[in-house]
């Protein structure tokens with residue numbers, strides 16, 4: 017393995033050059049102005065085009081292929097930043113000073129250790145469970161370990177709330193554009209810490225919880241993998257960065273500088289991405305004034321699906337199924353005739369090449385070459401041949417290009433992670449975006465409540481069960 021991380025930075029800088037070729041260097045978001053609610057927009061099925069809220073956390077320009085966190089281009093963050101710095105940026109809105117970053121890192125390191133959660137995970141049937149199910153339940157165990165919410169004598173005080181149910185507002189009224197909850201809980205009462213509670217337990221909101229989740233969801237993922245594979249759970253190493261410690265806790269090996277750098281880049285690339293399905297799921301849960309642990313748990317659940325984060329695992333299975341670069345054309349033809357979706361391609365927002373794939377492709381190639389493994393090389397060649405085939409056939413007309421999940425699995429494999437860990441690793445990184453957006457949304461919280469268009473029958477007469485005519489099968 018090379019020890020020179022400069023080469024990795026150069027790969028990212030080159031990926032940026034390619035992305036901006038012929039486009040002008042400063043990304044100008046098409047739609048970042050302040051809007052006045054209620055807002056008019058055209059909505060397609062799956063809430064396509066719907067505007068759910070305002071945010072300063074991040075921006076995706078799908079037609080140009082740009083991704084921006086708090087104003088900074090993703091390529092620059094990958095080239096020059098670290099995951100910890102990016103988490104700080106997402107949470108607080110600006111890059112930290114050295115002092116701020118050091119203190120933030122110390123906070124994260126303190127929160128890596130989760131003995132209570134690991135104790136509970138040991139009792140959970142991990143070997144029979146999907147790794148994302150373990151991560152989800154582990155997030156709930158974290159809530160138990162670090163907040164006082166589940167203590168038997170703590171009852172959330174909701175008496176001062178008039179109502180949190182906005183269904184009481186007739187749905188047929190035209191939205192007026194309220195930006196706050198019409199009825200809010202009395203926050204001071206609801207978050208009051210019970211007497212005689214352990215000093216390590218805290219309210220499930222605010223900075224502490226955001227840091228706790230960023231730091232210890234990684235520890236849950238690592239412990240889950242070690243327990244699933246009957247290996248000893250590894251204690252976090254406070255001397256290591258978030259990226260290096262993650263590799264260490266999962267594989268048991270302290271990574272080289274290059275491996276650490278690549279892991280850092282993957283974490284940065286997956287940290288935030290607009291209100292995709294999992295971020296939206298976590299915002300919906302947070303908007304009910306449920307707590308941030310439940311909200312992150314629902315993000316994990318949504319990310320698991322094959323149309324979202326779960327695609328990265330499916331990509332590797334698909335490449336193995338294709339078997340060799342020579343089979344790609346026939347495989348693709350058959351997949352198209354069976355109307356199969358090609359995993360790792362297409363995106364609701366990107367109608368151009370996904371910038372994350374632009375970075376992950378070269379990183380995968382670098383690691384494959386460095387590994388010297390003929391098996392890795394073959395998988396990468398199949399991936400390149402498939403990318404070529406899909407882009408030729410579906411790129412121009414349907415705007416289908418590789419997405420973040422296409423090359424990430426090859427990178428994860430080369431770093432020593434099992435296929436089961438691909439989606440949990442995505443979650444470990446995306447926690448940063450989830451908590452940053454939840455914290456932002458709760459400042460002007462309004463419960464999410466879209467409508468459906470009812471297409472069922474009306475005015476049906478109720479028939480008692482004994483008078484219903486049995487249908488003959």
Ligand SMILES: CC(C)(COP(=O)(O)OP(=O)(O)OC[C@H]1O[C@@H](n2cnc3c(N)ncnc32)[C@H](O)[C@@H]1OP(=O)(O)O)[C@@H](O)C(=O)NCCC(=O)NCCS
Pocket residue numbers: 062322323324325327356357358359360361362363364365414416419420421
């Ligand atoms: C990401 C995804 C769910 C976006 O879905 P969407 O915005 O609802 O887009 P649609 O599924 O409606 O697709 C639009 C068109 O492109 C086609 N399409 C989209 N993704 C495709 C893919 N991966 N392979 C083949 N065709 C695809 C659809 O068949 C559809 O074609 P049609 O207009 O002829 O019916 C979809 O592209 C997909 O399923 N990709 C594969 C899974 C994946 O990689 N997910 C990770 C996303 S980061």
